[in-house]
Amino acid sequence: MTRWLDKAEQHSWRAYLLMQARLPAALNRQLQRDSGLSLADFDVLVQLTDAPARRVRAFELCRALQWEKSRLSHQVRRMQARELVTREDVDGDGRGAFVVLTDAGSAAIEAAAPLHVEAVHRLVFDTLTRQQVATLGEIADEVLGRLDAERG
Amino acid sequence: MTRWLDKAEQHSWRAYLLMQARLPAALNRQLQRDSGLSLADFDVLVQLTDAPARRVRAFELCRALQWEKSRLSHQVRRMQARELVTREDVDGDGRGAFVVLTDAGSAAIEAAAPLHVEAVHRLVFDTLTRQQVATLGEIADEVLGRLDAERG
């Protein structure tokens, strides 16, 4: 016997699905329009900005961003083509690769960050109460816990 | 002066972003593994199942799903290749097109639906309180309102 969703669950689920489709799209458009960056670009650049010598090992980027390696590889290739980052060999480990922030990349994220965080404020936090913000965090933590549990 | 995110906002935001990346991915994998369908396939098939004569005008599907027309067109092309749907001309309007559910499509979603809703229960609703479910809906409605206002 299938457990279907009740009225309240259905409404919340539908609304959540819609938000989850439209919010990233809106933030992406804003970033793209104002700074020529995508959300994925932004995430990578943030990690590199916070790193010593503006460089991070690829596998560490994967860990920090929770990305799989092939995803990072593709992303870095595209960003390299736009000269936001470069790759460098690691001496001491012939397999490894550093992803290195370029000056252009640095400039791009410094320009983008304030506009992006402002958009996040406008679209999300300005309309939510402290309580709602707290609950959002709890919900996400719960679901993430479930996801981790499921993967064993 | 940029308004950065405070501690609580930052935690909620990060957790939300992570959930939003991993939850659809997990649901997609489940659906793909158990039924050979994607979430996008599922959404389209649901609409068609609820429709008289198992067919809906393309532009009505766009309205119902909040998709843009090119997205639907691409999706229908892929689904048609797998014989989940077909297209039919509309008599009375030479531009229009019906998207029509096939028997294979009908069988696919009937098999997929119970497993999918079960996964949604397991990953989301089983761990949330009624209050959290309600708040999730409120949050999504707030943000969707903001998004609509911005496009105003």
Added chain:
DNA sequence: CCAACCTGGATGACGCGTCAACCATTCCCG
């Protein structure tokens, strides 16, 4: 009537994301 406009839809290019396969290097253990 017909030209301008609007609507419904398709297409191509590109970025994002996953999966599977592959390759080189390094590690580890018998």
Added chain:
DNA sequence: CGGGAATGGTTGACGCGTCATCCAGGTTGG
């Protein structure tokens, strides 16, 4: 040692999603 397993990374194919562009068929106003 030497050979198999693990690690770090790349690549190709494919589905998803957006944007810009195009097109045919309708609609409307002068």
